Amino acid sequence: MLTFIIRRIAAGAVLLLVISLLSYLLLSIPHNDVGRQLLGQSAAQSAVDAKNTSLGLDRPVLAQYTDWLSHAVRGDFGASWFTSEDVTQAVAGRLPVTLSLMLGVTLVTAVASFLLGTWAGVRRGAVDRFLQIAAVAGYALPGFLVTLVLVLVFAVNLNWFPAIGYTALGDSPTGWLSTITLPVLALSVSSVAGVSQQVRGAVIDVLRQDYVRTLRARGLSARSIVFRHVLRNASAPALSLLGMQFVGLLGGAVLVEQIFGLPGIGSMTVAYTTRGDIPVIMALVMLTVIGVVLINLAVDILIGWLNPKARVA
Incomplete structure (x- = not known):
């Protein structure tokens, strides 16, 4: 049974990594001008560019994802681009x-x-x-x-x-x-x-x-x-x-x-998907995937306990 559980946990970890990468890439495809959305249509282009740079949006997408992942594994999902609220605290409250x-x-x-x-x-x-x-x-x-x-x-x-x-x-x-x-x-x-x-x-x-x-x-x-x-x-x-x-x-x-x-x-x-607030959306995606993985793990363990033949699958 222990080997069975370890295999399921490893599969869940791989799924988390794959889903996080695909989600980040898909969210980055529209190339919305976040700086313009934050500062308004009347803001100078130099101020908009500076805002995008401060958010790290001028870097390649894979570099942005790697930086996000390095913080996410430590439980730090950053701050909302639009409200500056700590993402972890905002999600934990809901x-x-x-x-x-x-x-x-x-x-x-x-x-x-x-x-x-x-x-x-x-x-x-x-x-x-x-x-x-x-x-x-x-x-x-x-x-x-x-x-x-x-x-x-x-x-x-x-x-x-x-x-x-x-x-x-x-x-x-x-x-x-x-x-x-x-x-x-x-x-x-x-x-x-x-x-x-x-x-x-x-x-x-x-x-x-x-x-x-x-x-x-x-x-x-x-x-x-x-x-x-x-x-x-x-x-x-x-x-x-x-x-x-x-x-x-x-x-x-x-x-x-x-x-x-x-x-x-x-x-x-x-609310946050319509804004394109990637830090918040990614935290919600990861929370959803973790919930799905945990539920499926619990179901697999219960099925494996009820039917030992299922443990070899």
Whole structure:
């Protein structure tokens, strides 16, 4: 298992390096006159050139990237070109918001998907048909429509949760829970729809295997067969999809954070990308890639623990 984990960590490090290089090169292609954007259209060209030089934009792109990388590995992502704010502190201030959403959605998706998918796969019949219809509907409904319905019903009409705003966990645990409940539910609908269908299909396939019939013939209870044998072998595809869903959540978080007024990474990404603020954008890209690598590593370790054959892959 240790060798398996080391291989996954090494692959993640290589991915980080490749993504950082490609991202920096792509962000440098437009050749926006950053100095002109900062100083205004009426600024003298000499002042604009001096500003670009002070930012290091007069050097080759690879030299800029090497300098950025040497600082980034030490946790120093520099300062924003447009606000002069320390990038690390700016991102760290918004990270808990988005992290709360991501972990909440992942937890809700995992629990709901495995319960619903297993229930439908074992019971079949009307339960199975209902889940399939509900999954298609949940996957097809636009995210913004689900979000608006949740706000109108639970925040405006019933007044159970706040419509906008965010309360930090350290300030008030109950306030934090109330402010992330609706955003988490809004992001979880399509995720649960997709993962539950994967669990259902995997459970049905495993239940058809010969060894399951053998276990039944030996007199094992249905509960024991499902929870000790079927789920263990049916979990791998669903866990892989759950890890992929995490990447898709980042795009959905942008819309949800804007609707609920959450000061998270998603809204920050939109604001700084439109400006072309490379130090901030690169920090956000690296944070996203690190999150994806860690989630996939956790999924691979869990799959390797459930199925030792996967460790040789």
